[in-house]
Amino acid sequence: MKKVIASSVLATSVLLPLNLLASEAPSVYAASTSAILDDIQQLVGNKALLTENNVNVREGAGTEFDKITSVQAGQMVSVLANEKNSKGEIWYKVSLNSTEGWIISDYLTAATAAVKASTTKSGDSYVGTTQKIGTSASKMRSGATTAYKVVATIPVGTSLKILGAFTNTSNEIWFNVEYKGKKGWVSSDLFVLNGTAGETATSMKVVNQTTIHKGATKNYTVVSTAKVGTTLVVHQEFTNGYNEKWVQVTYATGKKGWILATAFEDNSIANKVVSKTSTVHSGATKNYKTVATIQMGVKLAIHQEFTNASKEKWYQVTYAVGKKGWIPASAFESVSTVPENPSTETPKPEENIVVEETNLKVSVSVANMRSGPGITYDVVTQSKLNDQFVSAQYATDSKNEKWYKVTSTNGDAWLHQSVVSVVDKVDETPVVTPGNGETGTILRANALLYANSNYNSAVLVGLPKNTKFTVLSKLVSTDGTIWLNIQANGKQGWIPDFEINENVPTKYGTKTSTVYSGASATAKKVDTIYLSSPVRVLRTLNGWVNIETPTEKRGWIQASVLTDVAPISPVSLTNGRTEVRNGQNYMVWSKPSKFEITYSIPSTNVLRIYGNLSNINEIKSKVVGVKSMKVEKVSGGTSVLLITFDPNYTYTIRDYNNELTIKVVPKGLAGKKIVIDAGHGAKDPGAVGKNGTKEKDVNLATAQFLKAELEAAGATVTLTRNSDVFLELVERTNISNSSDYDAFISIHADSFSSTSKGTTTYYNSTVNFNGPKSLALAKSIQADLVKAVGTYNRGVKQQNFYVNRMNKIPSVLVELAFISNPTEEAQLASTSFRKKAAAGIRKGLENYFNQ
The missing domain is CATH 2.30.30.40 (SH3 Domains)
Structure with missing residues (x-):
């Protein structure tokens, strides 16, 4: 391979990774730029904003590389890696939309943590639509805040195509538009917004x-x-x-x-509550497409019923806003008919709320307790004669009748004025049931032992998880809580039964949210939960929920940020499954959106997958070649997947835009698929030795010998070129990136000076997803190649060669020897050396696939 450099020392550092700058650069440079380097490093793995218009995105870290596209000021990108090129320029590899490329650091600035992709949903949905400027002339700015300069004024009524959307740190949504040949940013508030493209609209x-x-x-x-x-x-x-x-x-x-x-809801004939998880279809048989899955407990509006040819009864329902489908009658348990004239029967739900504490006693044999202040709301539970409640507020319906809001065993509920009596004081002496000597164990972390059977009494002590206790007595308080009087650790007191109940309800976070020490946003922060975080629900109070977090911390969170069904995060691995592809076994996970995944190899036969993942769907079924699989939550609430393989199996991992795959195969060369790339070719001879030996000829001959070696061992081999033809670098990597192959080997001959000598194997881990496997491959090939040909061992080195950097599979570039050295040129020109080199590389691959 030809290198245009000044000395052999520089040969290994033409593109110096930033994480080496502080230690390898001159001390004057390090002292003057240490703060800058800290800022540069912090961008990697985070979001950044473009500060100028028409910034070129290039294929590599320098202006000598081809332009891929241009981007505008205010656009947000994901920063994947950084490089300092031979000119001393700092460049970042970025991802925007479906494009990856390099941008010089001068035009990027950090986007704060407050700017999240999830907050731009409403804005993103307008991208691609045409919207009109509203009631006054609007200022178009160079960036997405009013701090940026005005680049144009757009008249009222002007229709503009929305090119992009961005939510700034003030949570303002701004649109990227083009007006009279200029691109810039306009606040979304200045538009008359019609229906959107990406939402229901x-x-x-x-x-x-x-x-x-x-x-x-x-x-x-x-x-x-x-x-x-x-x-x-x-x-x-x-x-x-x-x-x-x-x-x-x-x-x-x-x-x-x-x-x-x-x-x-204008045309429903009834409401029904789903009694079991069921699917909604586009027609009234299960042969029709599934359009939604409905969980148990969800109430659906019924529009019509239909009995199909198989004598099955189906209902047409509204399963989402503006969307109708069909669900089998077996999904429901009972019908609660909606009155024909809802305007006379339906109360004004909570429109007239009065905050007033009222002591109540049930005055009928059985009283229905509903989910809202009206008879059209579901019955959530029932109370019986003389049950007592304290109501903190009531609502009046269209008949001006009162509905009292109380706390029941099933959460908040409403009682009509006709089924209760207002009393001066609630009897606070519930019936106590003596214990029968049973024992138990505390199942929650941080359980509290109270002096009396109410949450306002003094806390005597905290009881750790697994503490053993003896039950002395039990009672049910007026709010429905079951209290146990226990003896534990030499103390006697009261605990609510959720401290010992295995079946505590689980809910899931709908977004990143703070957990507080009390039921108020002014209380002390004790923890944070994230999208899809599972939490244990202990009790509710005025729109707040007392929970136990995944880290076993206890606190309060607003009920509105929890849901009964775990939402799918855009940064998660879902639908974990096994598949057979091209006769080989795979583990496959779907990716709801495009994002970067990282992995490491902590020990032999162990794979660790991570990368800001909120959730990973563990494959529960037995996978041939996999000993164990475990999902763990780590600091920050993210998920990590640990896979341990059987000793006789290995794997190839691939990260695609829409899925992650792991091919699980027996160890050894047999059945492996390998791409061999003979460098240079045709019009590009590569380096030429003093005696006229051309690098392209050395590379091709060695590649052909290696192909024969590998095929004899049972491997499948593809040559990027099998004759003297010219291929662009991108054509070479496209061959491997579009395949299901396991390794890529690029063969070259080195060139510098007449005294330079030895063999080197290069890999890349700063950009290549398969950096860890590439390093293992490089080490294995270098060791066996040097042993086979007897050259000086120059070692394994990290480099940013295109065929390594842009490869999706484990890849290395081998420099067999120096064609600029007359002695090594003679070796490279000989058939025996080329065959030995091929045998050495084959042995290295064999050892790699046996690791």
């Missing part, structure tokens, strides 16, 4: 007047009232912690809010 008519709120519970501020007959654009839906379905709507120009989905 269904225009629906309000049939039940209700209020619009800032968030998806009625605890949020009312921002408007939706009157009957009003048509609203619906963007997305959300089920809150109270199991209420809310939808996001545009209620005024540039303004969005949240409204109960019941505002649009």
Whole structure:
């Protein structure tokens, strides 16, 4: 391989990785740039913003590389790696949309942690649509805040195509647009926003007047009232912690809010509650396409029923905002018919809330307790004669009758005024049941032992998990909590039964949220949960939930950030499964979005996969060649997958845009698939020795000998070239990247001076996903190649050669010997040396696949 460099010392550091600069650069440089280097390193693995327009993205870290595309100011990119090139310039490898390339550091700045991809959902959904400037002329700026300079003023009524969207650190959504040949950023508030491309964007008519709120519970501020007959654009839906379905709507120009989905339910004939997890189909048999999966406990609006040819009864339901499908009747347990004239029967749900503490006693034999203040709400539980409650608030319905909100064993519930009596004081002496000497063990972490059977009494001591105790007595308090009077660690006191209950309900985080020491956002922070984080629900209080986090810390979190079903994170590995592809066994995970994955090899036969993953779906079935598989949560709430392989098996791992695959195969060369790349060719002779030996000829002959060696051992081999032809570097890597092969070997001859000597094997780990496997491959080949040909061992070195850097599979570049050295040129020209080199590389590959 030809190198244009000044000395053999520089030969190994033409592109010096930034993590080596502080130790290898001159001391003057290190002293003057240490702070800069810290900032540079912090960008890698994070988001960054473009600070200028028309910045070129190139194939490599320098202006001599071809331009891939141009990007504009304000655009956010993911930073994958960094390099300092031979000119001393700092370049970053970035990912934007589906493109990867290199940008000089001068035009990038860090995007703060407050800017998250998840916050741009509403803005991103408008990308590609045409929107109109609203009621006043709008200023287009060079970046996505008002701090950037104005580059144009756009008149009222101008229609613009939305090129991109970005949410800045102030949570303002800005749109990237082009006006009169100039590109820039305009605040989304200045547009009249119509239906979006990426969200539901269904225009629906309000049939039940209700209020619009800032968030998806009625605890949020009312921002408007939706009157009957009003048509609203619906963007997305959300089920809150109270199991209420809310939808996001545009209620005024540039303004969005949240409204109960019941505002649009105009043609339902009944409501039904799903009694088991069931699928919704596009037609009334299971042969039709599955369009949704509905979990147990969800209430659906029924529009019509139908009995198909197989005598199965099916219902047409609304399963999402503006979307209808068919579900079998077997999914339901009972029907609660909606009155024909809801305007006379349906109360105004929580529109007239009065905060007032009232002591109540049930005055009928059995009283229904509903999920909301009206008879159309579901019955969540029942109470019996003389049961007592303390209500903190009540709501009045359309008949001006009161519904009292109380706490039941099933959470918050509502009682109608006709089934209760108001009393002066609640009897606080519940019946105590003596214990019968049973013993138990504390199952929760950080359990509290109270002086009395209520949460307001003094805490006597904390009881660690697995503490043994004896039950002295039991009682059920007025709020439905079961309390146990116990003796533990020499102390006597009371604990709620969730401290010993194995079946505590589990909910999941809908976003990154703070866990507080009390039921208030002003309380001390004790932990953080993330999207899909599972938490144990202990009790509820005024819209807050007392939980135990995955790290076994206890605290309070708002109910609105929890859901009953774990949401799918865009940065997760889902649908873990086994597949047979081309006759070989694979483990496969789907990726909901494009993101980077990293792996390491902590020990022989062990693979560790990580990379800011919120969730990993573990494969539960037995996998041939896999001894064990385990998903662990680590610091920051991210997931790590640990796979231990059987001693007689190895693997090849590939990271695609939409999936991660691991091919599990027996050890050894037999059955392995290998790409051999003979460097240079045709018009590109490579380096030429003093006696006229051409590098391209050495490379091709050695590659052909190596192919014969590998095929004799049972491997499948593809040559990038089998004759004297010219291939671009990208053509060579495309051969391996589009294949299911296991390794890539590029063969070259080195050139520098007449005294330079020896053999070197190069790999890349700064860019190549398969860096860890590439390093193992390089070490194995270098050891056996040097042993076979008897040359000076120059070692294994990291480098950024294109065929290594841009390869998706384990890859190395071998420099057989120096063609610029007359002695080694003579060796390279001989058939015996080429055959020995091929045998050495084959042996190295064999040892690699036996590791």
